Amino acid sequence: MTQRARxxxxxxxxVEGVHxxxxxxxxLSDVSFEIREHEILAIIGPNGAGKSSMLNVINGFYHPQEGTITYKGETRKRMKPHAxxxxxxxxxxxxxxxxRGMSTLDNIMTGRLLKMRRNFLWQALYWGPAKNEEMAHRASVERIIDFLEIQSIRRTPVGRLPYGLQKRVELGRALAAxxxxxxxxxxxxxxxxxxxxDMCRFVLDVNDEFGTTIALIEHDMSVVMDISDRVVVLDYGRKIADGTPDQVRADRVVIDAYLGVSHDQSETAEQA
Amino acid sequence: MSETQAADAAALDTFPKLLANNARRRPERPAAREKDLGIWQTWTWSQVAEEVRALACGLAALGLKRGDKIAIVGDNRPRLYWTMTAAQVLGAVPVPLYQDSVAEEMAFVVDHAEVRFAMVEDQEQVDKLLAIKADNPRIEQIVYDDDRGLRHYDQDFLHSFEDIQAKGRAYDRANAGFYEAEVARGKGEDIAIILYTSGTTGQPKGVVLSFANLVQTARNTIEFDGLTEDEDVLAYLPMAWVGDHLFSYGQSYVAGFCVSCPESSDTVLSDLRELGPTYFFAVPRIFESVLTTVMIRMEDAGWIKRRMFHYFMAVAKRCGIRILDGRPVSIGDRLLYGLGRLLIYGPLLNTLGFSRIRVAYTAGEAIGPDIFDFYRSLGVNLKQLYGSTEASVSITAQPDGEVLPDTVGRPSPGVEIKITEAGEVMFRSPGVFQEYYRNPEETANIKTEDGWVHTGDAGFIGDNGHLKIIDRAKDVGKLNDGTLFAPKYIENKLKFFPEIKEAVAFGHGRDFCAVFLNIDLEAVGNWAERHHIAYASYQELAGHPQVQQIIKGQVEKVNRDLAGDPNLAGSQIRRFLILHKELDPDDGELTRTRKVRRGFVSEKYQTLIEALYSGAERAHVETEMTFKDGRKGSITADLEIVAAETFPGAEPLRRAS
Structure with missing residues (x-):
C-alpha cells in the first residue's frame, strides 16, 4: 500500500442524501459519501446496517426514494443495472x-457480453468479423485467467469448484467487463x-495494475483495515463515520456500534 | 557417415556448440514450447539461438564471468533453460535450485556454491533471494522472468529478463565476435552444471557434472531408445533434478527435439493431454494416481461402458504385454485386442495424453507390478530405469522387449556394473560425476581412484543379465544360515497388495524371516462390507479369521515369488502376525513421511517378536497408544501367529538369451 501506480x-x-x-x-436514511478515483473504499457495519442495499443502489438495482447519485459527473435518480x-x-x-454448469472460461466470457459488437446471428455463425471479435475477447479473458492464476480450472464446470475458487471466478467475470x-x-x-x-492480494493487484476503483463490503475487520484507503461505516441505515482506517478505528460512535454499549455506561460517559 | 558423426561428436562437446549446430541444421524445427495465456507459444532452434545469444551477452555486460555460479530458481520455463545455456556460453556454471524450498534451505546451497548471480522466475523467488542476500552479500545481481508484482521493487541489482536481453543486444553489436569466441572457448571437460542432491541425510551435496558427462550420456541413451528430433517432451519435473536435466535439456540439445513447458504446475495433466508427448518420464506415484482416477471414473460410468471396459481390460491383461513385446499371440486374441484398441484402449490413452508415447520411463522407487502391467498391457512402452545424479542419470535401463517387472534392466550403453562382496552395486561410466563441490572427503567416500562409484544400494545381477535392486545396502542383513535378507524388498512385495498397508520384516541374525502386518482398513473394510462381515474396530477386523486367511494367501504368494529367485529363496516368510493397531507417527512407529522406524518398532514389540520366533501360537500384548485427540490409552490383545507355507527354492532359471 505504500506506493501505487495511480x-x-x-x-x-x-452519493447524496439517499433514502x-x-x-x-x-x-437507508440520508446517506452521503463519495468514492474517489483509484481508491479502495470499504463499507462496513453490523448485520442489517444497509451495506448490500447501498451497493444495490449504486449499481441501479434498487431505486432510492430520495437523493441523487453522481457518477462520472452525471447525476441520476433512476438507473437500470444493465445501464x-x-x-x-x-x-x-x-x-x-x-x-454452475458452465466452465470457468465460459463464465468469465459472459462478463465480456456488453463488449460484443456483433449480434447474436453473427456470433452463431462464428465467421469473419464475429470470429475475430471472439478471439480478441478470448485473449482478454485469458489475461484475466492468468492474472487470477486459475489456469488449472479453465475447463472445469464452476459448480464443481470449491467456494474460494468460485469467488475468484466471480471476480474474474466482473473484471472481464x-x-x-x-x-x-x-x-x-x-x-x-x-x-x-489470496483474495486480498488479488483485490490490491486489481487496484494497482488496472487502476480500478473498488468499493467493497467486508466483515473481517483486519482485512478492511489492511487493504482499504477509506472506510464508510453504516449502522441502522445511517452513515455514522467516514474516514481512513485509523480514524474510523478510533471513532467513539463506531466502537459503540460494534461493541454495543449499555445505558449506564453511556450515561456515565456523558456525565464525565 | 560414421566418420562425420565422430567428427561431429568431437566438435560438439558443449551445449552452446550443440545449440549453434541445431540452429544451423534444423533452424525451423521447434525447440521449445510454453503455454502462455492459454495458447502454446513455440520457439524454433534459430529463435532459441537468438534468445540465448542476447541473454548471454546481457549477462556478460552485467559482469558474469568464466567460473562464476548462477543460481536458477523456478518452475520449468524456456527462459530458465536458456539461462543455463547462456551461462555455459560464458563458462559460468548454472546451479538450479528446487523451487519449492524455503529461503533457509536455499541459503545453504547459495552460500556453499558461492553463487554471485541468480535467475529467478517470479516475485515469490525474488523475495526469497532478497531474504538470502540480506545475510549473504556475495549475491550481486538478480534477474527475474515474470515482472508481476515487482513494479515497486527499486533495488538496482534487480533486472528484468527483457532488460538484460536488450542490454545484451547492444553489447553484442558493440563487441562483434565476442559471442562466437566465448562459445569456442568451452571444452568438453569443463564443468557444465552443479546439481545439489536433495539430501535425505545431512546437508545437500553439490554434484559436479562436466559437459562430457552429460553429452556422452545423452548420446548413449538417445541411441539406446532410438530417439529422434521428432520427439515431444513435457518438462514438468524440477529443473534441479538430474533426470529433468538429461531428458529436457541434454537429450533435447543432442537429438534436437522439442521440449514443452506446462502452463503452471497445476495444469500438468491437462497440458499432457493437449501435447501428447512421445517420450515421457514420471515417478511411480504419478502413474498410480492416474490409474486410480481412471478406475474411479469407470465405476461411475454407465453399465455398457463399464462392461466393455472390464471385458477389454481382461483381454489386454491376457495378451497386451505379449503384443507389446512382439511375442506370439493367437489370432483370436490379436483380433480382440485390435477391437479393444479401437473401442477402449485408444480413447482411454488419448484422454490421458498417452496415445503418442513411444518410450516412457519410471524410476525412483519400486512400482507395483499391477500398475506397471496396466500401462504396458494398453500398449504404453513403460520401462524402468535405475540411475543417480552421480551417474548423470543412467546406470541401467530395460531394453525394449526385455521388460521384467522386478528388475531395473541391463547396464546402459557405456556403463560397467559390479557387485561388491557385501552385495553393494557399483558402477563406472562416461557419466560418472567429477566431484562433490567443495567436499573432497565425501567424494573420496563414494568414488574410487579408478572411477568406480558406490551406489549404496544392494542388488544382484540375475542370470538374464538384468540388475535387481533389493534394498539400501545398509539395511540388508543375513539370516543365521547366511541367506541374504532384504527387508524392504520383502515389505514392498507385501505392500503391493491393496489389503496390506504396512509391513515390517525381521530376519537379520535370526533363523528365518517373519513379519508384522497392518491391514488396509479401507480395502479390507470394503471387502468386509461386501461380505456382510460386521466389525467395530480395526483390531476386530484385523483379528477376523477370514481376513487372516486372505492375508495368509498373499504372504504365500510373496513366498512363491521369492522361491523363484535363487538369491532370496531362503528368506521366505515362515510366520507372520497382523498387528492389533495401525502403526502411527503419533506413537513414534512411523516417521512423518510414513516410513517404518524399524528399530523403535522392534524394541516396542519385543514380546511379539519373541513370540514369532518361539513357536507359540498366540501372543499377548499390551500397548500404549495415542488417540487422535491426543489422549493416551492402552489396548490389550491376544494375537494369533500364523504360519505360512514356504516353497522349495527353484533351480536358478536359465533363460535362452
Whole structure:
C-alpha cells in the first residue's frame, strides 16, 4: 500500500442524501459519501446496517426514494443495472451468482457480453468479423485467467469448484467487463485464512495494475483495515463515520456500534 | 557417415556448440514450447539461438564471468533453460535450485556454491533471494522472468529478463565476435552444471557434472531408445533434478527435439493431454494416481461402458504385454485386442495424453507390478530405469522387449556394473560425476581412484543379465544360515497388495524371516462390507479369521515369488502376525513421511517378536497408544501367529538369451 501506480483522484461517484425504504422498513436514511478515483473504499457495519442495499443502489438495482447519485459527473435518480454495467460498473454478489454448469472460461466470457459488437446471428455463425471479435475477447479473458492464476480450472464446470475458487471466478467475470468501478459484496466471506490472503492480494493487484476503483463490503475487520484507503461505516441505515482506517478505528460512535454499549455506561460517559 | 558423426561428436562437446549446430541444421524445427495465456507459444532452434545469444551477452555486460555460479530458481520455463545455456556460453556454471524450498534451505546451497548471480522466475523467488542476500552479500545481481508484482521493487541489482536481453543486444553489436569466441572457448571437460542432491541425510551435496558427462550420456541413451528430433517432451519435473536435466535439456540439445513447458504446475495433466508427448518420464506415484482416477471414473460410468471396459481390460491383461513385446499371440486374441484398441484402449490413452508415447520411463522407487502391467498391457512402452545424479542419470535401463517387472534392466550403453562382496552395486561410466563441490572427503567416500562409484544400494545381477535392486545396502542383513535378507524388498512385495498397508520384516541374525502386518482398513473394510462381515474396530477386523486367511494367501504368494529367485529363496516368510493397531507417527512407529522406524518398532514389540520366533501360537500384548485427540490409552490383545507355507527354492532359471 505504500506506493501505487495511480494516485487517488477526485470523486468518481458521489452519493447524496439517499433514502431507501421498503414499505415501513427504512434501509437507508440520508446517506452521503463519495468514492474517489483509484481508491479502495470499504463499507462496513453490523448485520442489517444497509451495506448490500447501498451497493444495490449504486449499481441501479434498487431505486432510492430520495437523493441523487453522481457518477462520472452525471447525476441520476433512476438507473437500470444493465445501464450501470454499460457505464463501467461491475459487481460480485454475496451469494455467488455464477452459471454452475458452465466452465470457468465460459463464465468469465459472459462478463465480456456488453463488449460484443456483433449480434447474436453473427456470433452463431462464428465467421469473419464475429470470429475475430471472439478471439480478441478470448485473449482478454485469458489475461484475466492468468492474472487470477486459475489456469488449472479453465475447463472445469464452476459448480464443481470449491467456494474460494468460485469467488475468484466471480471476480474474474466482473473484471472481464473492464470496469472503472468494481463493487465487491463480501468477497472474503466464508473463506479460510489462506484463501482470504489470496483474495486480498488479488483485490490490491486489481487496484494497482488496472487502476480500478473498488468499493467493497467486508466483515473481517483486519482485512478492511489492511487493504482499504477509506472506510464508510453504516449502522441502522445511517452513515455514522467516514474516514481512513485509523480514524474510523478510533471513532467513539463506531466502537459503540460494534461493541454495543449499555445505558449506564453511556450515561456515565456523558456525565464525565 | 560414421566418420562425420565422430567428427561431429568431437566438435560438439558443449551445449552452446550443440545449440549453434541445431540452429544451423534444423533452424525451423521447434525447440521449445510454453503455454502462455492459454495458447502454446513455440520457439524454433534459430529463435532459441537468438534468445540465448542476447541473454548471454546481457549477462556478460552485467559482469558474469568464466567460473562464476548462477543460481536458477523456478518452475520449468524456456527462459530458465536458456539461462543455463547462456551461462555455459560464458563458462559460468548454472546451479538450479528446487523451487519449492524455503529461503533457509536455499541459503545453504547459495552460500556453499558461492553463487554471485541468480535467475529467478517470479516475485515469490525474488523475495526469497532478497531474504538470502540480506545475510549473504556475495549475491550481486538478480534477474527475474515474470515482472508481476515487482513494479515497486527499486533495488538496482534487480533486472528484468527483457532488460538484460536488450542490454545484451547492444553489447553484442558493440563487441562483434565476442559471442562466437566465448562459445569456442568451452571444452568438453569443463564443468557444465552443479546439481545439489536433495539430501535425505545431512546437508545437500553439490554434484559436479562436466559437459562430457552429460553429452556422452545423452548420446548413449538417445541411441539406446532410438530417439529422434521428432520427439515431444513435457518438462514438468524440477529443473534441479538430474533426470529433468538429461531428458529436457541434454537429450533435447543432442537429438534436437522439442521440449514443452506446462502452463503452471497445476495444469500438468491437462497440458499432457493437449501435447501428447512421445517420450515421457514420471515417478511411480504419478502413474498410480492416474490409474486410480481412471478406475474411479469407470465405476461411475454407465453399465455398457463399464462392461466393455472390464471385458477389454481382461483381454489386454491376457495378451497386451505379449503384443507389446512382439511375442506370439493367437489370432483370436490379436483380433480382440485390435477391437479393444479401437473401442477402449485408444480413447482411454488419448484422454490421458498417452496415445503418442513411444518410450516412457519410471524410476525412483519400486512400482507395483499391477500398475506397471496396466500401462504396458494398453500398449504404453513403460520401462524402468535405475540411475543417480552421480551417474548423470543412467546406470541401467530395460531394453525394449526385455521388460521384467522386478528388475531395473541391463547396464546402459557405456556403463560397467559390479557387485561388491557385501552385495553393494557399483558402477563406472562416461557419466560418472567429477566431484562433490567443495567436499573432497565425501567424494573420496563414494568414488574410487579408478572411477568406480558406490551406489549404496544392494542388488544382484540375475542370470538374464538384468540388475535387481533389493534394498539400501545398509539395511540388508543375513539370516543365521547366511541367506541374504532384504527387508524392504520383502515389505514392498507385501505392500503391493491393496489389503496390506504396512509391513515390517525381521530376519537379520535370526533363523528365518517373519513379519508384522497392518491391514488396509479401507480395502479390507470394503471387502468386509461386501461380505456382510460386521466389525467395530480395526483390531476386530484385523483379528477376523477370514481376513487372516486372505492375508495368509498373499504372504504365500510373496513366498512363491521369492522361491523363484535363487538369491532370496531362503528368506521366505515362515510366520507372520497382523498387528492389533495401525502403526502411527503419533506413537513414534512411523516417521512423518510414513516410513517404518524399524528399530523403535522392534524394541516396542519385543514380546511379539519373541513370540514369532518361539513357536507359540498366540501372543499377548499390551500397548500404549495415542488417540487422535491426543489422549493416551492402552489396548490389550491376544494375537494369533500364523504360519505360512514356504516353497522349495527353484533351480536358478536359465533363460535362452
Amino acid at each position: 494516485q487517488i483522484g477526485d470523486a468518481l461517484l458521489k 431507501l425504504s421498503f414499505g415501513g422498513v427504512k434501509a 450501470a454495467a454499460k457505464t463501467g460498473i461491475a459487481r460480485t454478489f454475496q451469494n455467488i451468482a455464477l452459471f 473492464e470496469p472503472d468501478l468494481l463493487l465487491l459484496d463480501e468477497p472474503m466471506a466464508g473463506m479460510n485464512v489462506e484463501e482470504k490472503e
